[in-house]
Amino acid sequence: MKLNKVIKYTLVFIVFCIAWNLIGDYIEKSFRKNVYSKRKMYCYERYHKGTVNPVLYVEDKMYWDSLITYYRQIEHGNMNPVFNFPVNEMPYDTCVYIMGYEHDSLIADVICYYDWGRTGTYRRGYVYRNTLHSDLPPKKKTYNKMN
Incomplete structure (x- = not known):
């Protein structure tokens, strides 16, 4: 039972980290695109x-x-x-x-x-x-x- 909880929390943590990085990349690329559109x-x-x-x-x-x-x-x-x-x-x-x-x-x-x-x-x-x-x-x- 304890092993299942550890695996579950580890998977949730890994998914959270991947989502965090993907969202961060998207925000940075959107910001850069906005900057490059300026004079x-x-x-x-x-x-x-x-x-x-x-x-x-x-x-x-x-x-x-x-x-x-x-x-x-x-x-x-x-x-x-x-x-x-x-x-x-x-x-x-x-x-x-x-x-x-x-x-x-x-x-x-x-x-x-x-x-x-x-x-x-x-x-x-x-x-x-x-x-x-x-x-x-x-x-x-x-x-x-x-x-």
């Missing part, structure tokens, strides 16, 4: 003498105003502004998908698959609108060390 852009900034730099982003809406203030100071010539938000960088050599615009269109909600979409690992955050571009960042020049 694709590149996120980088060139305020510092044309050098391509990663963009700072925030994950929490309470830091939107600080992010806007930071980038507006840079746009007005202050190259060392004070920032009042946690530092997060969006990779500049990978595309982002625009999930929407917020706060009078000054902030964009973006998702970046930083593992190139293989395992579903991504960054989601809010970036300053003027750091979004439709084209790839320019390639850095490489020099031959022998010359």
Whole structure:
């Protein structure tokens, strides 16, 4: 009698685990399909003498105003502004998908698959609108060390 209960609970557990994985895969694929249907852009900034730099982003809406203030100071010539938000960088050599615009269109909600979409690992955050571009960042020049 006890052996039958153990087998029964083991089978229920195995079925539950399989169902959990299948549902998780379905949700992840649906989410990815939704993300890939959005507008694709590149996120980088060139305020510092044309050098391509990663963009700072925030994950929490309470830091939107600080992010806007930071980038507006840079746009007005202050190259060392004070920032009042946690530092997060969006990779500049990978595309982002625009999930929407917020706060009078000054902030964009973006998702970046930083593992190139293989395992579903991504960054989601809010970036300053003027750091979004439709084209790839320019390639850095490489020099031959022998010359």
